[in-house]
Amino acid sequence: MPWSAITLSDGNIAPAIAFGSASRRSPGAENKSVDHLLGALGSGFKHLDTAQQYGNESDVGQAIRESKLARDEIFITTKWSDGSMPARQACEASLKALGVKYIDLYVIHHTWTCNGDIAGAWRQMEEIKEAGLASSIGLSAFGLDEVEEVLKSCQNKPAVNMIMLHPNLLTQTRSLLDLMAKHKIVPGGYSSLKPLWDEEAGTEVRQVAKELSSCRMKKRSCDGGRPSCANCLSTNEQCLIPPPGRFRRQGSTDRQSNAPSSSVSPSPRSDKLQADIARLKEHTARIEERLQRVEGGAFEGSQLEALAEDFVLGMHDRGNENDHSLVLNGEFQTFVSPGGLSDTSGAKYRLTVDESGNVTYHGVTGLNQGQDVPVSPSQSLGHPGDAVPVFPIRSFADTISQNQTLAPIFKALATSRHISVAPELGDALLNAFHCYEVFEITDQASFLRDMVLGGPCYSELLLMVLYASASRMIDGLTEEQKLSQGDLFIKLAKAYLYKEMEGPSKITTIQALLLLSSRECALGEISQGWNHAGLAFRIIQDLGIHHNPEFVLGVSDLSLEEQANRDRVFWAAFIWDKALSLALGREPTLPPRLGADPSTIPVFTNDEEPWIPYFVNPLNCPPSLQGYVYPHSSRSTAFRLIARLCIIVHDIIMGLYSTDRRGNVSHIREAFVTKTRRRLDGLWNDIPAHMKTGLDQPSPPPHIFMFLIFFHASSILLHRPTVNPLDIANASGPARICLEHSIAATGQAVRFGRTFGDYMRYLPRYSWFVAASFDIVLLDSNVASIQEAALDRLTVWLKTMGKNLLRAPSITRSVQHISSRVYEVLAKNLVLAQSPFNGQITYVLPTATTRGASSAFARYSVDGKRVIRLLRPSAD
Structure with missing residues (x-):
């Protein structure tokens, strides 16, 4: 088990x-x-x-x-x-x-x-x-x-x-x-699996548990005509279609919500529900009276606490936002203030809810504005200028704390919820993915929780894409088996994607598309990866996630977890957009949020917990990782840092490499470089000391390594346009800065390979390619030691990338480009070709760009007086 x-x-x-x-x-x-x-x-x-x-x-x-x-x-x-x-x-x-x-x-x-x-x-x-x-x-x-x-x-x-x-x-x-x-x-x-409706539970808890076990909430595709679900069988009740207007989760694809209520005959259960509703209406009236007394200052602090303890578990309905609805979640209480929502000064957009309960956003010229988003239970009273709420509001940190506390339970329960795989393989795949994830696209605790409970952080599409992504990370399989297994999951994922695209936009769809794009780009399927990323960006825009929440009316009325998930998925998409833009040489699609600060990205994990590599079978753990424990995982810190870096990278792309800026005169470019270098220096100074360990120590985890090597690549991209031939000849000025970052990037990559093996993710591979591209330039330097050191670094790059070709065919052209440039330089510089630069450069040139194609080897070698010889790959 x-x-x-x-x-x-x-x-x-x-x-x-x-x-x-x-x-x-x-x-x-x-x-x-x-x-x-x-x-x-x-x-x-x-x-x-x-x-x-x-x-x-x-x-x-x-x-x-x-x-x-x-x-x-x-x-x-x-x-x-x-x-x-x-x-x-x-x-x-x-x-x-x-x-x-x-x-x-x-x-x-x-x-x-x-x-x-x-x-x-x-x-x-x-x-x-x-x-x-x-x-x-x-x-x-x-x-x-x-x-x-x-x-x-x-x-x-x-x-x-x-x-x-x-x-x-x-x-x-x-x-x-x-x-x-x-x-x-x-x-x-x-006693964690004790039934919620156990007799020892309170009356209200039992009632809510029975309501939550309704087939309609768990079995969304139930139309009342299919066999009764397990929950209804266990309680000997009839499967019912909810009456029109019943609350549904954001993103529900249910198309039967408007079915006439007369299609199902009344039952004792529905009669009891109506009685409960009447009781809650009476209770609401009493609450309104108490609320008026609270606002009038009729209660002292101790009386307020007693009043809070007096409340019973209520039900939340997305009705008129001006109603004084009691909202209780078993642990915290809030009121919705009378007077409804007020306009945000200067807001050009607002979130609305359509007839099906799906959240979208509109500008002032929109045709179908819809109703305002109702205030979520986790929000505080009133508006920013109001007095302090009279009841404590649970914070997002409390939500994360609860998720992490209950994570072991939900992790165990999720074992039975896997699809298309054996439970043990499903668990292993999810464990591997969340251990080695680098873009922080999903949160393990909330995903597993909603995998069990059917919440909005889970979807079958996202599960399949997680399986596919994790197939590259799991141990015990050959490279061919990992690719084949991943392809099977992708086929299932695309079937789920077709189904999801018929429904409303959801955050889980964005997450799945971003991961799908990442995998396709790594495998050389550039068009598919670009298009799936573009679809993810489009859904982000459909939900208004690309706007700074401060400028969108209604975002603050979503639950704290919903707001945090929107923030998290935007920055994950923003980072991936920059990676794609750089690697494909295209301008970015997603601009930074106006006035947004990545340092405020919500913390989903405990950065102080240690990071330990995951292996299904500990016997597969290589010697370099035996006993490896990185004392501070720093996932949230690394995510915030790379988001900050990507804002700078966006400006570098648009300021130096975009079509309308390439013709800038030199003093404009140099002023931009100077200003941006100060931003990069400030970012480097903010990196915690434990993340900047020496190159003689084991590599940090993949998510920290990705940030560090991307930082060095960004510095090279900033200074390279201002390098002139004299700088290259003497290895001075901007060329010296690029040289330092090329050395650092290669050192990080070598250290990572020593610790975790030669395989790298898409963004680290690109970052090292940037360093290698500048090393090619350094071969034209007049300083022999600079030339030979650059050739040594290129040797390491070519050998490592050659080992990555099967898992990442997208780098084939990069290997061919670098190797061809090396050959051209050495063919013209026989002195450098015959120098003792530590032996031999070996690289792989595949005969085709498709996966599984045979490969042939081409070698440059220098042996005293011998002339360099290029062995062409076979034509088969």
């Missing part, structure tokens, strides 16, 4: 799902025998959970021995339960019963195990870890106060706290989860 792994704060890695050996009241689980445990191990479980209190540690040990699995293939969790026994004595007893030399995760089972001395008990646990009897130590069933007590005096923070983690309890556990997230304590959840 291919459960994913979780890296604990102490660096140890634990399988995300454990097989619990405790007895349960459920039929068949009254006790867990050795056979049960062997069955779990045989099914793929690698994490066994037991405890001193269960009395079955010896059974667990026997099952491990009979399974014939190596010790390092199994993760064992057990617990100190008996407080009358010192922790070390209990641990040694567990080790003996289990028949092992160490425990992977040793946990204090209950707070009462500590006998009132939590700090002393934890010190005993730390001594166990220091003695090597346990790799990681943690807690179980510790509440907020108890965890804080541990943190006050601990030397080693708990790696885990096992708590009941369930949607019914999120409100009660929010403070605890926030504290654990702050200190990187992983929540170990039990």
Whole structure:
């Protein structure tokens, strides 16, 4: 069973799902025998959970021995339960019963195990870890106060706290989860799959859970005439088509929303729903009265808190924006202020909602303006000039914190939601993609959450494209197998794309098209890549994402997560637009947002978490990556930096390389270069020190490497138009600056190849090509050492790119161009050709531009008095 792994704060890695050996009241689980445990191990479980209190540690040990699995293939969790026994004595007893030399995760089972001395008990646990009897130590069933007590005096923070983690309890556990997230304590959840409508849940929670399990919300293509869905069968209810006007998610492609309500006969369920609506209307009237009293200053602070606690879970309907609708999400409360939306001063555009609930945008001359976007539950009261809201509003950071806290649960649940692949392969592909992703187009936590819940951050099209992209990243396959597997996923993706294009514009469609474009360009399918990118840019414009949100009325009324996703996808597209423009020699399509600052891009991930390369089979990990841990992933930081760099690159393209600027007189160009160089210097100074490590150290992760080498290429592109022959001859002036960045770019590329292998992504390959192109120019220098060093760098470039040809046929012409230029220079400069420049330049010239074509080798070699010889490729 291919459960994913979780890296604990102490660096140890634990399988995300454990097989619990405790007895349960459920039929068949009254006790867990050795056979049960062997069955779990045989099914793929690698994490066994037991405890001193269960009395079955010896059974667990026997099952491990009979399974014939190596010790390092199994993760064992057990617990100190008996407080009358010192922790070390209990641990040694567990080790003996289990028949092992160490425990992977040793946990204090209950707070009462500590006998009132939590700090002393934890010190005993730390001594166990220091003695090597346990790799990681943690807690179980510790509440907020108890965890804080541990943190006050601990030397080693708990790696885990096992708590009941369930949607019914999120409100009660929010403070605890926030504290654990702050200190990187992983929540170990039990009873996480408990039914939402369990009798222990509140009445409102059960009702909402049943409503959310409606076939119409989960099975969007249901027309009422198909077989009942599993949810309706489980509750013995009839599959219903919602009445007209029912809220639907943004981007829904449902075409039956206007079906007459009389097509389905009334049922007890619909009667109850009508009664609930009537009850909520009465409740709304009471809320309006209270709101008026709040606005009139009739409540003090403590009374406001009591009033907030008095509210019950409500329902949110996209109706009249002037209604005072109660909006509750189980964890936070907001009101929609009376008076509706006000105009934004000077706004030329506004978001609207059409009859189907889809969001688009219009200018002042638009024919079909539509209704304003209703205020989202996550927005604050009133307008910017209003007083501070009377109730706390959950921030986007809180949303991200919750996503990351619940990520292990959704990751496990998503295993059953894969399409067209075995669950273990689907999990592996998604893990690989989100590990090695460089453009930050998607967020793993929100994607997996909505993959399970059917939310707007997931689509089948995006899933297929993620599979295809990840096929290039996954281990255990040959290059031919990776390409073939990716092609199969792309065929499925294009079928989903055809279907999606019949519906409204969605952010997931943009994300899929950007990834599809990236893959096609890398494979040399330039026209397809360019056109799919153009389609993505067009959808961005259709949704108004290309405008600065401050200038579009209605954007602020979207949820904080929707706003963040729009911001994120714009900058990802903006970066890819610059990569395409440079690589294809075309002017950019997407201009920068007016007045936008990439340093404010929302943070989706924790930059302080370590980055660890992912391998399906650890045995496939090369020696250079064994034990590799980059201490700060810095994903959000790198994304912000490359977005800032791309704004500068956009100006470089338009200021130096566009058709109407190429004829600028020299002093105008030099003034532009001077000003832009200061911008690049300022950006370099803002890069964190840990991202600028020395070339003698292992390479940073791919997303940081891409930024660094692109920075050096951008500097070369800035200064190259001002280089003159005298600069080249003496390696001075702008040529010296380009030389320094060429050396740095090659150093970064060599370091990356040493660490991660020779294969590079599209933008890093282009960036190194820029450096190699300038090295060709340096072969005309009068300084022999400069010439020979440039030839050495070209040797490295040609050899590395030759190895990339199969996975990236798009570089074929680049290799041919560089190799031909090298030959021309060496053919005219026999002194340089016969100099000891470290041997031989080897490169590959494919006989065709299509993938799978045979290749032939051509070699330049210098051997004392021999003249350079070009071996032509065979004609087959």
